[in-house]
Amino acid sequence: MNWIISIIILLLLGGLAYWLLVTTEGVFLGRRVVVWLYDLTAHKYDDIKEFEPEWEQFFIAHPVMHKLDSVRAPLILDVATGTGRVPFILLEEPLFHGRVVGIDPSRKMLKLAAEKLRPFSHRAPLIQQTANALPFPDNSFDAVTCIEALEFFPSDIDALREMVRVLRPGGLLFVTRRRGWEGKAFLARYRPVKEFEATLTNFGLEDVNTQPWQFAYDQVFARKR
Ligand SMILES: C[S@@+](CC[C@H](N)C(=O)[O-])C[C@H]1O[C@@H](n2cnc3c(N)ncnc32)[C@H](O)[C@@H]1O
Structure with a gap:
């Protein structure tokens, strides 16, 4: 039973991280995170x-x-x-x-x-x-x-x-x-x-x-x- 709860928690945390970092590109984490993410991914942007x-x-x-x-x-x-x-x-x-x-x-x-x-x-x-x-x-x-x-x-x-x-x-x-x-x-x-x-x-x-x-x-x- 415990492992099912662990998997659900992991999935929820993964979904939250995806929403915070990918869907909304860091905007809920502050300006510095948004800019950091663009610095990190700039080389792939045009592709x-x-x-x-x-x-x-x-x-x-x-x-x-x-x-x-x-x-x-x-x-x-x-x-x-x-x-x-x-x-x-x-x-x-x-x-x-x-x-x-x-x-x-x-x-x-x-x-x-x-x-x-x-x-x-x-x-x-x-x-x-x-x-x-x-x-x-x-x-x-x-x-x-x-x-x-x-x-x-x-x-x-x-x-x-x-x-x-x-x-x-x-x-x-x-x-x-x-x-x-x-x-x-x-x-x-x-x-x-x-x-x-x-x-x-x-x-x-x-x-x-x-x-x-x-x-x-x-x-x-x-x-x-
Ligand atoms: C999706 S890109 C759009 C770039 C370009 N306008 C285009 O259409 O390809 C979003 C841009 O917003 C910039 N940006 C993020 N926060 C900003 C802020 N507070 N002020 C101005 N630009 C910002 C990012 O660095 C990134 O280059």
């Missing part, structure tokens, strides 16, 4: 994600360029840039003439981003930094992007407030929101779509538009009033 260039162009580069088509050389901030996904797909576009500043707290993710962005390094500065206190003046960027990352921050609200602060009036915010059961696995941190949109509106954004994207993510676009 795991298997980014398809055509899909990246269609769902990331083209919507951003289209929504910024009135600005000849936009200045963009990519929060949680990771291995440089957003700067890379934009800077590869011959018709994109802007610059993309990437910030991320993971040194290893940034190292890979720097390698990927070497041909564009003069247009893609990278800064090791978290999202909760952005080292930029108010109203500095034409667009702020944050893809597949908000749910891993200690406070998505503080980070969104900072993103809006550094965005210029009329500027574009493009973030993703975790949805479905993968979103709900974040328990009280999960924000239903209406609550997420209301948060953005309360921060002074308008034209808030949510669209389903991948299996576990929505894309959310908005403009600063």
Whole structure:
């Protein structure tokens, strides 16, 4: 009988560890654990994600360029840039003439981003930094992007407030929101779509538009009033 109880306890502990470290990527254990996990797994990140260039162009580069088509050389901030996904797909576009500043707290993710962005390094500065206190003046960027990352921050609200602060009036915010059961696995941190949109509106954004994207993510676009 005792061995059955031991097996049940082991399974429960294994499930808890999986949820804490894999499903929610350390967010319930604190910012340092999240960053440590990204440092640890950075070398596998692009292989795991298997980014398809055509899909990246269609769902990331083209919507951003289209929504910024009135600005000849936009200045963009990519929060949680990771291995440089957003700067890379934009800077590869011959018709994109802007610059993309990437910030991320993971040194290893940034190292890979720097390698990927070497041909564009003069247009893609990278800064090791978290999202909760952005080292930029108010109203500095034409667009702020944050893809597949908000749910891993200690406070998505503080980070969104900072993103809006550094965005210029009329500027574009493009973030993703975790949805479905993968979103709900974040328990009280999960924000239903209406609550997420209301948060953005309360921060002074308008034209808030949510669209389903991948299996576990929505894309959310908005403009600063
Ligand atoms: C799933 S990756 C997304 C990277 C990239 N945006 C992409 O779409 O490939 C999440 C990123 O968030 C970063 N991150 C974790 N905590 C952060 C924080 N507090 N502030 C800013 N970035 C953070 C991680 O280092 C990691 O690079």
